Amino acid sequence: MERSRPQTNRWDDLAADWCPVARAMSVIGDRWTLLIVRDCFLGKSRFDQFQTSLGVTRHILSDRLKRLVEAGVLERNPYSQKPLRYDYQLTDKGRDFAPALVGLKDWGKRHMPIRKPAAG
Amino acid sequence: MERSRPQTNRWDDLAADWCPVARAMSVIGDRWTLLIVRDCFLGKSRFDQFQTSLGVTRHILSDRLKRLVEAGVLERNPYSQKPLRYDYQLTDKGRDFAPALVGLKDWGKRHMPIRKPAAG
DNA sequence: GAAGGTAGGTTCCTTTTCTGAACGGAGGGT
DNA sequence: ACCCTCCGTTCAGAAAAGGAACCTACCTTC
Numbered sequence A, B: 001m002e003r004s005r006p007q008t009n010r011w012d013d014l015a016a017d018w019c020p021v022a023r024a025m026s027v028i029g030d031r032w033t034l035l036i037v038r039d040c041f042l043g044k045s046r047f048d049q050f051q052t053s054l055g056v057t058r059h060i061l062s063d064r065l066k067r068l069v070e071a072g073v074l075e076r077n078p079y080s081q082k083p084l085r086y087d088y089q090l091t092d093k094g095r096d097f098a099p100a101l102v103g104l105k106d107w108g109k110r111h112m113p114i115r116k117p118a119a120g
Numbered sequence C: 001g002a003a004g005g006t007a008g009g010t011t012c013c014t015t016t017t018c019t020g021a022a023c024g025g026a027g028g029g030t
Numbered sequence D: 001a002c003c004c005t006c007c008g009t010t011c012a013g014a015a016a017a018g019g020a021a022c023c024t025a026c027c028t029t030c
Helices: A010-015 A020-028 A033-041 A047-054 A058-070 A098-111 B010-015 B020-028 B033-041 B047-054 B058-070 B098-111
Strands: A074-080 A085-090 B074-080 B085-090
Touching: A010 A020, A020 A033, A020 B033, A020 B098, A033 A047, A033 A058, A033 A074, A033 A085, A033 A098, A033 B020, A047 A058, A047 A085, A058 A074, A058 A085, A098 B020, A098 B098, B010 B020, B020 B033, B033 B047, B033 B058, B033 B074, B033 B085, B033 B098, B047 B058, B047 B085, B058 B074, B058 B085
Parallel strands: none
Antiparallel strands: A074 A085, B074 B085
């Protein structure tokens, strides 16, 4: 189960930063992680729900969920025994993301109108 | 001056999302962008200041600053004429990031203790 | 007036990460 | 037996990031 990662892990660099914002970015500093957390707040909890909602590749989703569990933001729990299946639930640490998420939501709502995809 | 970017631009995908958090991520959805904004709040404004503070490569810093200006979060202004030099200042849109940034700071402060780098 | 320094980038090559699509495993339904 | 669901993993190729060197324009020192 050992994930071998390259030596130069850019996520870990930020985890040692003096600034709490930088340390927060060591968890959510990529395109998808925060959106997974958002989906959890919206009641989603299963792999395929995230995958469908976000359109992220299964590969990366798997990695991000592992990181979030490792970071203590999500918990991986079995929700079915006979076909053994797990889902992901916010921990207290994850739920404490609410204010930051609301801050980002408000900013996006005020300053980022929906840009149409570049379809002809 | 035309920056040619590949067709599959993941930043733009999020800009068309229904969710304001996702649209916010279309601007700050990477490791560095939000930290540049943070540095601006801390009074930094020049290329080399960001570079020294963040340790990001000049290549990427240059790209992120351009994106932030394009997105209307920062303004690029000349601060010296004879050696023509520019710096980067927060716009109103950028300053409106404060609540989200504070939310992230609080979360990081509460939940992310400084992790020592893996030095022997 | 050449040598070296400063500020703000750009260019080039290598390393790392992400995507896209296929595959796997463990069970369920018919 | 065969296909379906869910939760992933694997692999090749594309994109992005890292690292170091280089460039431009001006200024200072010799």
